[in-house]
Amino acid sequence: MENKIALITGATSGIGKACALILAKMGFDIIATGRRQDRLEDLGKELAPGVRFLPLVFDVREREKVGQILGSLPSDWSAIDVLINNAGNAHGMDPIQTGSLDDWDAMMDINVKGLLYVSKAIIPGMTQRNSGMIINIGSIAGKEVYPNGNVYCGSKHAVDAITKGMRIDLNPFGIKVIAIHPGLVETEFSLVRFKGDESRAESVYKGFVPLYAQDIADIVEFVVNRPAHVVLADIVVLPTAQASATLVNKNPAK
Template sequence: MKNKIALVTGATSGIGKAAAITLAKLGYNIIATGRRGNRLEELKSELPEGIDFLPLIFDVRDREKVVEILQNLPERWKAIDVLINNAGNAHGIDPVQTANLDDWDAMMDINVKGLLYVSRAIIPGMTERTSGMIINIGSIAGKEVYPNGSVYCGSKHAVDAITKGMRMDLNSFGIRVVAIHPGLVETEFSLVRFKGDEGKAETVYQGIEPLVAQDIADIVEFAVTRPAHVTIADVVVLPTAQASATIVNRNSKS
């Protein structure tokens, strides 16, 4: 019996990388996408022996490139069993009246349109085979809104809505659609949000024990290993120190 195939976007670091490694340990062959080829090579070296690996270097916001690459996969890689839409970003933490328009474009293009472009390229194969699973990585920001995060929150609310709509549209094909909405996860996320300012990025996790990427990968593992009649439809996962998008106990870590 051949290995199943999982495609993970944004697999060069953080949640995407952890999910790819976790799925590989379950026996999935891995298609990993990202913008940094060297990081994809590092990921390859961390996969178990015997797992086939296909690195794809592209930016999910590049519609033409997404379509060109994903619609022309080698034959043996076309039957994708699990799609993990993980690629995403947050840029800036400014109020709406002074925010940078380029930051808005980046968040909407990657978090929303990129997810849609990749999904649209992969879903027809799943509907044809009447099987598959799609896991969209959202955020607590898709459930709540907080100050200085209006557009990022909007993009993640869109992910939540799109996921629900996907589940409805694909119901008759037996395709399972999952959403995972993490709270504070210590990855490169905050470093990107603060545009490389390590000092500001570190304050996000100060005084708490945040989630780590493997915590989310463990939920991915649980979702994909459920029997076919079970869908883990919607999961919100927070570090114990976090009660909501804005309530965090900063004294919880000694």
């Protein structure tokens, strides 16, 4: 019996990489996408033995390239059972009046349009087979808006709305659509947001225990293992120290 196939975007680090590793352990063959070829090659070496691996190097914001690469998958890779739209980013924390247009474009192009480009390429196969699962990695920023989060929050609210729309439109085809909205997860996220400022990025996670990429991968494992009649449609997950997008109990009493 052939393994099922999972496609994970943004699989070169953080949540995407953790999801690829755990799905491989579950017996899925893995299609991993990302912009850094060396990171994808390293991921391939870490996967469970016996798992087929197809690394695809592209940027999800490049519409033509996404369509070309995902539209020409080898026949033995084309029947994708699980799609994890994980690729995303945050750039800057400026108030709206001084925000960077380049930062805004990057967030909307990757977080929203990139998710749509990849989904557009994969969904038709799922509807033809009347089966499949789509997991969109959102954010607590898709449920709340916080100071200086303006466009990033807008992009993640869009992910939340698009996920709900997908669930409605794909319901007749038996396709499960799930959103996972994490709070503070210690990955490269803050390093990207603060444009490589390591001290500022590290300060985000000091004084409390954040979520880790593996925590989100564990949720993905649980979601994927649910019976056919069960879908965990909308999941918000926070570290214990976090109560909302902006309220974090740092340096809690022991």
